[in-house]
Amino acid sequence: MDTFCVTREARDAVRTTWGSEKMVMDKVVSLFFLLGQPGHEGREEMQQKILQESEEHHDIIQSDFLDSYKNLTIKTMVIMEWLATYCQNATYAMKIDSDMFLNVNSLINMLLQAPRKNFITGLVAIGAAVSRDPSSKWYLPKDVFPADFYPPYALGLGYVISLDLPNKLIEGAKHVKAVYIEDVFLGLCMWYLRIPLTNQTDQSLFNYFTVPYNRCRYSKLIATTTHSLQDQVNFWKELKKPGPHCQP
Template sequence: MRVKYSKLLILALVSSLCLVVFYSKLKDAMHTQRDMIKNQSITADTHRKPTTADTHRKPRTTTVKPIIKKKSKNNTPLKLPQLTISEDFIKFIPKNGAFWNRKLHSLLRQFDVAQNQTHEDPRHWFRCQPESFELLQTNIQDIQSYPLLYREFLKGMECRDPPVVIDQPTKCESGNEAEQVFLLFAIKSSLNHFERRQAVRETWGREGLYDNGVQVRTVFLLGQSLEDDPNLDKLISLEAQQFQDLLVWDFQDSFYNLTLKEHVFFKWMLDNCPQVSFVFKGDDDVFANTQAILNHLHSLEPEQASSLYAGQIIFDATPLRDQNIKYYVPQTFYEGPYPPYAGGGGFLFSGNLLPYLYHVSFYIPFFPIDDVYTGMCFKALGITPVKHSGFQTFDIREQDRENACVHKDLLLVHQRTPQQTMRLWRNMHSSMLTC
């Protein structure tokens, strides 16, 4: 009996030991599995692709980061051609006490130093450091009298490299080298201008193969909504996916930031469309005659085509000093004349000038009026704007604005509503039209 009891006791102890070992193993396994799940969750969160909400959400207050010597898409430093700044431009902008004038001539001295260095990427010389109000007040004694948006523009004059929020990197790609893009429409737009963009897509900005076998592409250039605007991010994301023609950068889309929009567009072109023959840059409320533009470009002599800057040219313009006018420029900010420039409603230029325009734009301070700034860049390159009577950026006679025959001989008119654009395009291409 005692022996039997001893055997039972031993069996109970062995069983208990097995249960302890089993429980210990099970507990370890559960810990291991939980750790694996946790690690997988962390890994998935770290390496997941950004969602639409992540990449396109409305920007909040951000820390401005410095511009560094970045790599281009082929992992090599950005290489730009040797730059010469025209002596005529240097002499044209007077040296005086105005803030912008002083800033320009300071940058030109910096350019002289840079020319003696081996730096190929001009971004190496520049840092995005928002100007403090104290600095601005030291240099502009009446800064308090400037409109608020003007002061905001001044604070960010050195910030030139905002990230792309929505990109179209394959816009100019083609499997056939013979089908490289001949003309790119680059249209300045705003987030809430969908109706205008759609009218352009359905009429003169339609992409595809045109007469003479040339390719035409279209992109719309956008910034981000202002603080008090409704959030249109989801709608813009859907539009970009549907049409694949929106370029959106992370800066506020205001009138004074149109110059920044010009600068980042130059860089985008260098990265994505370096072989484009010609660029049409304009507003989303113009009416353009695509075939007439193409005919004009085909008529150019090689020398004209290689240095083209054409549109309705404004000569002998000077700054407007009335604060109630959209194009107001304070006297303590800029003093002097404007160079001849093409009206910003729409103009043409040669694609091969893009690297020079981008390069020289680093040495010309941002100006709050974008078409004046573009004229400065071309003058700095020694390129004279060409007046073309087919560009009517200040519109034509009122009695002719619905006349399709009149528009057949024009390259561009400004302004037209989306409904007028649709109607004009339909009438111009009607088989019943007799001109």
């Protein structure tokens, strides 16, 4: 299957659901998709489609690296450089995968009480073991990463940062050995900078495992994985219907 078509479908699902929310509780919300360069096969045709999509929606940022899993650390640092350059008047940014369900209201509610400096939160992994299994997607040999456990890091499916951090992370990245697991790499940069991550006391806000849809629960969580793009769209539409979210 054409992977670009899949991701275009995911971007369109975001655009018609939580990405369509531009003003929440008097706060301006902006949405952007960061892409790298398409692979060699069918590159020109894919690039043409990307340009057409950009003309249509004006929400695509494209950078000069091959868009692949192994290049996610590059992608993440491009995001940080872009935020440092173009978002100096904003307070927070959230990096989130396009196949996630996001409750923007819950996100803003959390941020209204959040620190404006040295703040990074999400689903924080503490004491995560380094995989030494060569067949694992997350394998790192000892000569690349000698320690057996990672310092705390926020899972890459969705995390929030205060916008003083991008410049600090760019500086920290110069002193940290790069690993291709991008959320771990950001955690290593935070460890180097000696800036602790904020672990949410409410562990139900960010979810790695798909939360079965329940109107009340979805009105309180911030982000969760979903089984399909159709679920993502349906859950958002249902949540936006008038009436109380939780029964008394």
